[in-house]
Amino acid sequence: MSRYLFLALLSSLLLAAPLAADTPAADCPPCPDAAVEETPPPPPLWSGGLGLSLVTTSGNSDVRSFGFDLSLKRLPDPWGLEAGLIATRVDEDGERRAERLFARARAARALTERWELFGGLAAERDEFAGLDHRSLVETGALWHLLAGDRQTLDLDFGLTWTDESFVAGGSESGFGGLAGLAWSYRFGETATLRERALWYPNFESGGDWRLTSETALEAGLTARWALKLGLLVRYDHHPVPGFETTDTTTTASLVWKL
Numbered sequence: 541m542s543r544y545l546f547l548a549l550l551s552s553l554l555l556a557a558p559l560a561a562d563t564p565a566a567d568c569p570p571c572p573d574a575a576v577e578e579t580p581p582p583p584p585l586w587s588g589g590l591g592l593s594l595v596t597t598s599g600n601s602d603v604r605s606f607g608f609d610l611s612l613k614r615l616p617d618p619w620g621l622e623a624g625l626i627a628t629r630v631d632e633d634g635e636r637r638a639e640r641l642f643a644r645a646r647a648a649r650a651l652t653e654r655w656e657l658f659g660g661l662a663a664e665r666d667e668f669a670g671l672d673h674r675s676l677v678e679t680g681a682l683w684h685l686l687a688g689d690r691q692t693l694d695l696d697f698g699l700t701w702t703d704e705s706f707v708a709g710g711s712e713s714g715f716g717g718l719a720g721l722a723w724s725y726r727f728g729e730t731a732t733l734r735e736r737a738l739w740y741p742n743f744e745s746g747g748d749w750r751l752t753s754e755t756a757l758e759a760g761l762t763a764r765w766a767l768k769l770g771l772l773v774r775y776d777h778h779p780v781p782g783f784e785t786t787d788t789t790t791t792a793s794l795v796w797k798l
Contacts, residue, residue: 586798588612591768593793597628597638599784600668605630605638607791612798616650622660628789640666648682656682658696669787670707670780677701678718694722700740706780714744730760748778758795768793 591609608627614620623645630638646660662676680698696718703713720738727733734756742748756770772789779785 583615585617586612586614588798589766589795591793591795593768593770593791597787597789599787600670607789607793609791609793609795616648616656618650620648620650620656622646622648638668640664640668646678653687654684656684658682658698666787667707669776670783672705672707674702674704676703680718690726692722692724696720696722702740702742708780708782714742716740716742716744730766732758734758742778745778750777751775764797766795766797768795 588611589609591607593607593609594604597604605628608625610625612624613622624643626640626642628638628640630636642662642664644660644662646658648656648658650656657679658681659679660677662678664674664676665671678698678700680696682694682696684692684694686693697720698718700716700718701713702716703711705711718738718740720736722734722736724732724734734754736752736754738752740750751773752775753773754770756768758766758768760766768791770789770791770793772791774787774789776785
């Protein structure tokens with residue numbers, strides 16, 4: 541079994557206050573011209589991006605080609621939406637070598653500043669992993685554990701229904717769960733490191749579970765353009781017979797941000 545380790549960064553911010561003047565504060569009325577600390581603007585309600593990338597894959601396929609990545613997000617105020625589309629296709633010497641399509645959408649409803657409820661759909665096709673089609677329905681809750689200016693950490697958990705059909709024939713479906721985290725850390729004003737990990741246990745078969753981990757480093761070039769480096773690891777503890785357990789995808793993308 542391949543192991544994927546990722547390094548979580550922790551940050552701390554040290555605040556210092558100026559010393560009081562020699563005259564006691566009680567004897568000195570507040571100065572009307574004193575500077576007032578500016579409150580940072582709230583994050584935009586809508587965000588997203590369109591990326592074109594050079595893709596290298598290893599595992600069930602070992603080729604190079606171009607990829608397409610579209611993402612869109614609306615902060616829950618109180619309703620939110622998150623959607624994405626990933627497409628990878630390779631044709632070499634007139635023969636298709638790799639192809640994967642993945643689409644997802646999740647609606648969220650904010651309950652408090654820290655808690656949300658969500659429901660979503662996802663669909664995937666990857667013939668080179670033996671998967672003709674996989675559809676997933678999810679529902680659960682999300683907790684904003686950290687919500688700082690530089691660092692954020694969200695934990696989500698819930699229930700799923702998965703339906704799969706295979707290239708070689710046959711199908712499976714059943715109830716399962718999900719547990720995940722979404723972490724980000726901002727370096728300076730233009731660079732951000734992100735990690736998104738999801739674990740999908742199968743309630744009907746204890747040995748059948750899946751794990752995905754997506755690590756990305758994004759550096760802004762201009763207000764609208766950014767360079768993004770990504771690593772996607774997909775592990776299936778009970779893969780389709782004849783196929784490997786682990787697939788990795790490394791990307792270098794030029795991203796246009798909304």
